Amino acid sequence: xxxxxxxxxxxxxxxxxxxxxxxxxxxxxxxxxxxxxxxxxxxxxxxxxxxxxxxxxxxxx
Amino acid sequence: xxxxxxxxxxxxxxxxxxxxxxxxxxxxxxxxxxxxxxxxxxxxxxxxxxxxxxxxxxxxxxxxxxxxxxxxxxxxxxxxxxxxxxxxxxxxxxxxxxxxxxxxxxxxxxxxxxxxxxxxxxxxxxxxxxxxxxxxxxxxxxxxxxxxxxxxxxxxxxxxxxxxxxxxxxxxxxxxxxxxxxxxxxxxxxxxxxxxxxxxxxxxxxxxxxxxxxxxxxxxxxxxxxxxxxxxxxxxxxxxxxxxxxxxxxxxxxxxxxxxxxxxxxxxxxxxxxxxxxxxxxxxxxxxxxxxxxxxxxxxxxxxxxxxxxxxxxxxxxxxxxxxxxxxxxxxxxxxxxxxxxxxxxxx
Numbered sequence: 001x002x003x004x005x006x007x008x009x010x011x012x013x014x015x016x017x018x019x020x021x022x023x024x025x026x027x028x029x030x031x032x033x034x035x036x037x038x039x040x041x042x043x044x045x046x047x048x049x050x051x052x053x054x055x056x057x058x059x060x061x
Numbered sequence: 062x063x064x065x066x067x068x069x070x071x072x073x074x075x076x077x078x079x080x081x082x083x084x085x086x087x088x089x090x091x092x093x094x095x096x097x098x099x100x101x102x103x104x105x106x107x108x109x110x111x112x113x114x115x116x117x118x119x120x121x122x123x124x125x126x127x128x129x130x131x132x133x134x135x136x137x138x139x140x141x142x143x144x145x146x147x148x149x150x151x152x153x154x155x156x157x158x159x160x161x162x163x164x165x166x167x168x169x170x171x172x173x174x175x176x177x178x179x180x181x182x183x184x185x186x187x188x189x190x191x192x193x194x195x196x197x198x199x200x201x202x203x204x205x206x207x208x209x210x211x212x213x214x215x216x217x218x219x220x221x222x223x224x225x226x227x228x229x230x231x232x233x234x235x236x237x238x239x240x241x242x243x244x245x246x247x248x249x250x251x252x253x254x255x256x257x258x259x260x261x262x263x264x265x266x267x268x269x270x271x272x273x274x275x276x277x278x279x280x281x282x283x284x285x286x287x288x289x290x291x292x293x294x295x296x297x298x299x300x301x302x303x304x305x306x307x308x309x310x311x312x313x314x315x316x317x318x319x320x321x322x323x324x325x326x327x328x329x330x331x332x333x334x335x336x337x338x339x340x341x342x343x344x345x346x347x348x349x350x351x352x353x354x355x356x357x358x359x360x361x362x363x364x365x366x367x368x369x370x371x372x373x374x375x376x377x378x379x380x381x382x383x384x385x386x387x388x389x390x391x392x393x394x395x396x397x398x399x400x401x402x403x404x405x406x407x408x409x
Binding site for chain 1: 193194197198200201202203205221222224225226227228229232314315316348351352357358359361362365366368369372
């Protein structure tokens with residue numbers, strides 16, 4: 001029982017962040033197409049998020 | 062391709078528009094049409110198009126006849142106020158890049174090939190997702206093991222860059238595939254929806270005396286207030302019937318400006334014959350174009366698009382590196398075990 005729960009926690013640890021990033025990317029890709037200027041600003045955030053993560057991963061110790 | 066507009070401008074392949082006094086009157090479309098024909102005597106007009114970002118410019122497409130090879134069509138920009146030619150469009154190094162990117166100068170087979178490559182790209186991404194779990198299940202997100210070997214460092218970067226760009230890469234790959242088959246889908250539309258719209262006029266000859274373009278566009282715009290013409294297709298071209306003008310109207314948002322609406326007008330009288338919505342599959346093609354090239358959210362989005370492209374190239378390169386390293390390791394391992402077997406003799 002606890003093994004199952006542990007496995008599930010592990011699954012979320014591995015895939016949680018990628019899923020959140022993926023959802024934000026998709027929302028950003030669509031928002032610039034559908035939601036005018038505010039959508040455009042959100043797109044810069046959502047689609048640009050992977051770049052911020054890479055900068056963070058590269059610069060951290 | 063992301064920056065094609067800027068590159069064209071920098072290299073001088075974009076037409077330079079004169080500045081006109083505010084309130085200056087544009088010439089009639091018929092005058093622009095006459096100027097285009099005068100510029101290429103003996104040819105006919107195929108299309109006239111308007112650039113959303115250059116309201117003072119009209120693009121004209123001329124060729125020897127409406128059925129001539131599309132590759133020989135001349136696209137020239139005219140000043141909407143003076144009917145002065147301001148430059149050829151669709152020339153220069155960016156056109157070469159576009160052809161290399163879409164069909165490699167091989168026509169339809171080239172497009173089918175590129176579509177297949179796009180599909181394989183998506184398959185490769187999915188396979189990467191499948192491998193992500195066994196390689197990272199003991200690690201935190203974005204773990205980069207710097208103290209380990211070069212192979213492990215590249216493996217971690219490959220996994221990180223890959224996993225955070227999955228959605229973007231699938232969208233760019235998928236919309237690229239859709240674009241590769243755009244011509245096929247356009248053909249389906251011509252044979253079905255367009256043919257049905259033009260069916261009542263079947264057998265009518267190509268009009269000898271064409272209606273006034275201003276009347277045609279004016280009538281078309283009256284059908285849908287709030288929309289502007291994107292382009293006119295002249296009778297006999299692939300975007301309309303032999304008897305009709307087709308005016309394609311567009312809205313003014315990033316989405317509605319892509320989702321053009323065709324209006325069919327009688328070639329001789331300029332009266333509206335039919336309006337329709339494009340079928341879903343053609344709408345998908347039109348919406349997929351910005352999502353492939355990333356040119357719909359201003360300069361910041363273009364820069365982001367370019368950086369994500371660099372990430373994808375790094376993922377592909379590091380993937381190849383990891384694969385070759387693993388292969389040579391396996392081979393060395395096989396050689397080693399073969400040597401050991403030879404030294405100690407086959408075990409019975």
